[in-house]
Amino acid sequence: MxxxxxxxxxxxxxxxxxxxxxxxxxxxxxxxxxxxxxxxxxxxxxxxxxxxxxxxxxxxxxxxxxxxxxxxxxxxxxxxxxxxxxxxxxxxxxxxxxxxxxxxxxxxxxxxxxxxxxxxxxxxxxxxxxxxxxxxxxxxxxxxxxxxxxxxxxxxxxxxxxxxxxxxxxxxxxxxxxxxxxxxxxxxxxxxxxxxxxxxxxxxxxxxxxxxxxxxxxxxxxxxxxxxxxxxxxxxxxxxSPYLTNSGDSSRGTKFQGLLNFRYKDLKNATNNFSEKNKVGEGGFGDVYQVKSSTVKDVAFLMNHNFQVKFLGKGHLKNGTTVAIKRLAIAQTSKARADFQSEVKLISNIHHRNLVRLLGYSSKHENFLLVYEYMANNSLDKFIFGDKRGFLNWRQRFGIIVGMARGLSYLHQEFHIRIIHRDIKCSNILLDDDFQPRVADFGLARLLPEDKTHLSTVFAGTFGYTAPEYAIHGQLSEKVDTYGYGIVVLEIISGRQCNDLKLEPATQYIRDWAWKLYEQDRLLEMVDETMDPNDYSPEEVKRIIKIALLCTQFTVAARPTMSETVVLLLSQTDVALQLTRPAFIDASEMIDEEEAVE
Structure with missing residues (x-):
């Protein structure tokens, strides 16, 4: 002990x-x-x-x-x-x-x-x-x-x-x-x-x-x-027997022994030499390529566009494991290459049931490629406000909320090096066969060039999910992830995106909307209408919304750590939370909020 x-x-x-x-x-x-x-x-x-x-x-x-x-x-x-x-x-x-x-x-x-x-x-x-x-x-x-x-x-x-x-x-x-x-x-x-x-x-x-x-x-x-x-x-x-088989998800028995160094040639051929014809998007941190099904023999390709994850095709390694690959845009210097090698070795040592596992890499020539375990159910955003909205019941959503918190807590406090994700959002939460959440893209922000600021085109975050102290002043701590987590929880419960234009102009941001409903004791109006009212406890849902609001408090010290958040989620009684009315972020109030941070 x-x-x-x-x-x-x-x-x-x-x-x-x-x-x-x-x-x-x-x-x-x-x-x-x-x-x-x-x-x-x-x-x-x-x-x-x-x-x-x-x-x-x-x-x-x-x-x-x-x-x-x-x-x-x-x-x-x-x-x-x-x-x-x-x-x-x-x-x-x-x-x-x-x-x-x-x-x-x-x-x-x-x-x-x-x-x-x-x-x-x-x-x-x-x-x-x-x-x-x-x-x-x-x-x-x-x-x-x-x-x-x-x-x-x-x-x-x-x-x-x-x-x-x-x-x-x-x-x-x-x-x-x-x-x-x-x-x-x-x-x-x-x-x-x-x-x-x-x-x-x-x-x-x-x-x-x-x-x-x-x-x-x-x-x-x-x-x-x-x-x-x-x-x-x-x-x-x-x-x-279902838990002792080697089929399916790699977390259920199929294990890699060490970090694999994939041949660049094989990955290059599968993307048709990263052809412009296959390219479907680009961003400051990576390019997206369409992969022809005829070329996908050994791997499944999951590319990213500025951390926006998109599924493009799938295949299998010879041992039957389905994998995914990301192509990263990193400065072409010896230091950048050394940093990449160091980072992938670090990330490969991270093993947690709620974190996507890095299986291998390739860093030959001008490309930096990461190979991950493949998540059959893609990303959470598809199920919250995408084409699969309404599929998840409350128990599944609650399990995702808890699993995310556990994964982030591991990165912040249990791994031997503290890792701050910086870009927590639904598209960076993948779902396995059992709809268990796997936080993806952790550690990648550490590969950003040192001369890039938080306001550059390769900003390691997404406005709407990013804590104000980081977005405005670049003040980074694990509480930045706590803030983004709270926003995602509100999205999971409501089925709305953080900046849903369908909301009233005065409450366009989901945090502002949730806070006003909280003040008026109308929190249940947030609940996704696609969920069966008989499927959840109103008191439990309200308790989780309050925890999300606590995570998005304006004052950094007022937000709980992710380990404390796990405790709050698993407490089966309504904990008295001290919530302070946030500074609402919009164009007219940005200056006031910036002064408040200072």
Whole structure:
């Protein structure tokens, strides 16, 4: 646990007695350091636990909740999760046991309680995205298995579950095979990569329990358990086969080993030597070429026009993977070439379920080409205000909103180098086979020539989505992405573009329109009319709109980080947000806004 130093841990090694809430204690611990203001902390902590209970109690199917109070006198972040096979009543009972136990930590900075049936943790700093594989431990039973084939069955199951679970929605799987019952679960707020890393550590720990008839691997990020006795209902098992195949999306098993250096000649031939006849557009950062279907043998081509992504054709690599290619216009200097090589190596190390993966490149001659994994459903703008508008339901839209936030949070805070996208908009959000969002074109703005300013023809952003401090003064921080994200969320909910001319002249910009509806308590008028009103909760939609408005606050400090945004989105209660009326951007007010920035 990175945020809790000197953590005291107690592991009970006795055999589990299975109960309905499964409140057999496996691990607990409290930070050795206390908060400075114990009374303020106690009040905030009590409210936090009450909110967690309310979230779990509010829905018959809610087995997971997060609550945070980052701006209280004493910050508290808390997370609770039940095993997905528990009933709602048993989950609530497990929470009651965990709540009573974790209160023993008093005024400690953090604490955790892990039972067979649930997990509760709190900290004074944000931890929701931490998988902490290094802290994973095991707990083994004292009885050995009766049959010799039991160990082989466990080994087979643990391999399958560790591979499949990170790709299963909500990171949970339960399987019964050859007399072995096995579950694997990751905390819902970690990334797919974090889940993979945590389960990799858990595999080693749980295997050390063999030949014991029951064993567990447990920690703050994930949980594994096997047994020869029943501990979950038979109807909660999961078919792992769809998550273990090598077909389809590269995130579901088809992996590249390292960054590929494509032959320039092959890519050149596929574009007919980048012929003017095939050229369909141009911009400051790239050219768009039409690719003849007869020339597309090995790759799929996805070109870009000033970051406006357009699909032109598709094909396959010899290993069956469909890919996409972008041709970039970069200064023809040795420094630019070196920067390109350095940047593609950096980007190729970025792996996250909500970021488009760079697979390879070519930098021969005067061209710079990037080869990416291919997204079958193209870009988000087609589904929000394009020809496929009305296709996405609320659950799909909400999943896209959360996935985008997670991807950006990874770029800003989890990758070893902070990367600011600078151009968040619907056309830069691609959708995979399952309509999961993949943020595209991150890192490319870093390749812009140094002598180009933010107001040049190669401006790394799009007006309407760009934060005012960056558009006017070139002041760049990760909060620029937060602003653009908020605009895109408003577009996803409303089905309107950020500068929709169909809106009233006084509220031409979607942020201004949303703010005026917020002031008049008419936020539901924003909702895309193509969505079924029975498909969403009005309160949930209004809560997400308020979060989007918070992200587009004029004052940089007032905007949340993207990791804080993820927390807000996943909080199942309406968080009290402090919103300040923005300075509306139009031709007559640009001067006033510029002065305000100064």
């Amino acid at each position: 990175r945020s809790v130093l000197g953590f005291v841990v107690l592991i009970l090694w006795s055999r589990v007695t299975v109960g309905e809430p499964q409140t057999n204690l496996l691990q607990d611990g409290c930070s050795l350091y206390n908060v400075r203001n114990a009374s303020a902390f106690a009040a905030t902590f009590n409210d936090t636990l009450a909110d967690l209970r309310s979230s779990i109690s509010a829905s018959n199917s809610s087995l997971f909740a997060t609550v945070h109070r980052p701006r209280a006198p004493q910050s508290v972040y808390a997370l609770f999760q039940c095993r997905s096979y528990l009933s709602s009543a048993d989950c609530l009972a497990c929470f009651s046991a965990a709540e009573g136990h974790i209160r023993r930590c008093g005024a400690a900075h953090g604490g955790r309680v892990i039972y067979d049936g649930c997990f509760l943790r709190y900290e004074s700093t944000l931890f929701f995205d931490q998988a902490t594989p290094s802290e994973n431990r095991n707990s083994c039973g004292v009885r050995n298995a009766a049959t010799g084939g039991f160990t082989a069955s466990v080994r087979s199951l643990v391999a399958d579950l560790s591979a499949a679970t990170p790709r299963i929605p909500k990171f949970f799987a339960a399987v019964e095979r050859e007399g072995v019952l096995f579950v694997a679960q990751c905390v819902e707020t970690v990334s797919e990569e974090g889940c993979e890393q945590c389960l990799a550590a858990a595999v080693g720990n749980v295997m050390r329990c063999l030949p014991s008839a029951d064993g567990r691997a447990l920690g703050a990020g994930c949980f594994m358990r096997y047994s020869d006795e029943s501990f979950f209902p038979a109807n909660r098992t999961v078919d792992l």
